[in-house]
Amino acid sequence: MTTRIEIDHRKPRTGAERHPEKSHRPDNPIQRKPAWIRVKAPTHPVYHETRTLMREQKLVTVCEEAACPNIGECWSQRHATMMIMGETCTRACSFCNVATGIPKPLDADEPRRVAEAVAALGLRHVVVTSVDRDDLPDGGAEHFARTIRAIRAAAPGTTIEVLTPDFLRKDGALEVVVEARPDVFNHNLETVPALYPTIRPGARYYHSLRLLDRVKQLDPTIFTKSGLMVGLGEKRIEVLQVMDDLRSAEVDFLTIGQYLQPTVKHAAVDRFVTPEEFEDYAKAARGKGFLLVSATPLTRSSYHADRDFDALRAARDAALRASREERLARA
Numbered sequence: 001m002t003t004r005i006e007i008d009h010r011k012p013r014t015g016a017e018r019h020p021e022k023s024h025r026p027d028n029p030i031q032r033k034p035a036w037i038r039v040k041a042p043t044h045p046v047y048h049e050t051r052t053l054m055r056e057q058k059l060v061t062v063c064e065e066a067a068c069p070n071i072g073e074c075w076s077q078r079h080a081t082m083m084i085m086g087e088t089c090t091r092a093c094s095f096c097n098v099a100t101g102i103p104k105p106l107d108a109d110e111p112r113r114v115a116e117a118v119a120a121l122g123l124r125h126v127v128v129t130s131v132d133r134d135d136l137p138d139g140g141a142e143h144f145a146r147t148i149r150a151i152r153a154a155a156p157g158t159t160i161e162v163l164t165p166d167f168l169r170k171d172g173a174l175e176v177v178v179e180a181r182p183d184v185f186n187h188n189l190e191t192v193p194a195l196y197p198t199i200r201p202g203a204r205y206y207h208s209l210r211l212l213d214r215v216k217q218l219d220p221t222i223f224t225k226s227g228l229m230v231g232l233g234e235k236r237i238e239v240l241q242v243m244d245d246l247r248s249a250e251v252d253f254l255t256i257g258q259y260l261q262p263t264v265k266h267a268a269v270d271r272f273v274t275p276e277e278f279e280d281y282a283k284a285a286r287g288k289g290f291l292l293v294s295a296t297p298l299t300r301s302s303y304h305a306d307r308d309f310d311a312l313r314a315a316r317d318a319a320l321r322a323s324r325e326e327r328l329a330r331a
Contacts, residue, residue: 019092019099019100019263019265019266020100020101021092021100022092022094022263022265022266023265025265027264027265028261028264028265028266028267028268029264029268030261030263030264030269031261031268031269031272033260033272034272036274036275036297037258037260037272037297037298081127081128081129081163081302081305082114082117082126082127082128082129083129083130083131084110084111084114084128084129084130084140084143084144084147085103085106085110085130085131085133085140085143086103086104086106086131086133087099087131088100088101088102088103088104088131089101089103089131089132090102090103090131090132090133090134090135091132091134091202091203092201092202093190093199093200093201093202093203094198094199094200094201094266094267095190095191095199095200095229095232095259095262095266095267096262096266097262097263097266098131102135103131103133103135106133106136106140106143110143110147111143111146111147111149111150112150114128114147114150114151115147115150115151115153115154115155116154118151118154118155118158119154119155119158123155123158123306124157124158124159124306125158125159125160125161125305125306125309126151126155126158126159126160126161127161127162127163127186127301127302127305128144128147128148128151128160128161128162128163129162129163129164129301129302130143130144130163130164130165131165132165132166132202133165134168134202137170138167138170138172138173138176139165139167139168139170139173140165141167141170141172141173141174141176141177142176144162144164144176144177144180145176145177145179145180148160148162148177148180148181148182149180159183159184159309160182160183160184161182161183161184161185161186161225161302161305161309162177162182162184162185162186163186163187163188163301163302164177164185164186164187165187166187166203166204166207166208166211167211168202168203168204168207174211174214174215174218175218178215178218178219178222181219181222182222183222183223183309184222184223184224184225184253184305184309184312185212185215185222185223185224185225186224186225186226186227186253186301187208187211187212187225187226188208188226188227188228188301189205189208189209189226189227189228189242189246190203190227190228190229191228191229191232191234192228192234192235192238192239192241192242193205193206193238193242194234194238195232195233195234198267199232199267209245209246209249210249212224212226212246212249212251213248213249213250216249216250220250223252223253223291223309223312223313223316224249224250224251224252224253225251225252225253225254225255225301226246226251226253226254226255227254227255227256227257227299227300227301228242228254228255228256228257229256229257229258229259230256230257230258230259230273230281231258231259231269231270231271231272231273232259232267232269232270233270239256239281240284243284243285243288243290244288246290247288247289247290251290252290252291252292252312252316253290253291253292253293253294253308253312254285254290254292254293254294254295255293255294255295255299255300255301255303256278256281256282256285256293256294256295256299257295257296257297257298257299257300257303258272258273258297258298272297273297275296275297278295278296278297278299279295281295282294282295291312291315291316291319292308292311292312292315294308
């Protein structure tokens, strides 16, 4: 069966057209990447099949829009993260390659078409993300919920992970998404609080933290997840404090990856964090009680999301068994 998905796909645009708000900024030369962070050009035939499928069905993916370095590996395994609500963001974060501007109106039929695509592709785990839509009264929360419900109806065996915006100043929006009951709720803090004014100026660190905390209050059965970039000038002690903040919010899964500068107009890479430092962060995070940690130079929020969901579920089951055994031993 062939499913055609009529999701608008942008024509290629130059850096200035994608990021007009950054055009006045001085150039930040892009540093040469160290050997441990280079990826091979995609040549696998399945990658090209996936790319052709995306073009034919006019899918918008964060893989392309955010210039993810793992696109070759993921698309070679037919893994792609769907980006709903268009390809134009209302924010202008200095790290992000997604285009900034005035978005088009929501496509009311998009949830159905996304769900049909998930079913047709036979995905057992799907990640759905979006641009920020500050122009919408609910920030796009109902559109997320409709997409979740449509996937449940079309592909009941598929587990669903959402990577949402922060719904800043959108009262009641989070509750709408949580009520639709995704399996994983992901919202990235992105960086340490001290760097928010320059790296994520449209967001508020403690609002994002409260968002994750509120998900657990509303539905403790939903896994929560958040991600950080390093190499932007943060200090190790600041990263460790963010870990503590996330555990205070009972976040289950932490991802940490190297920031890579998309263009000369984006924030500069302060340094390339070594694989040994990433392993050190992973050990620290596991020691703080996260159920699952992924910390490598090429880790991204949706990287190996299907495999990680299985590990996350197994880790929670093991923790619950250990807790029951401990209670029985004390009885």
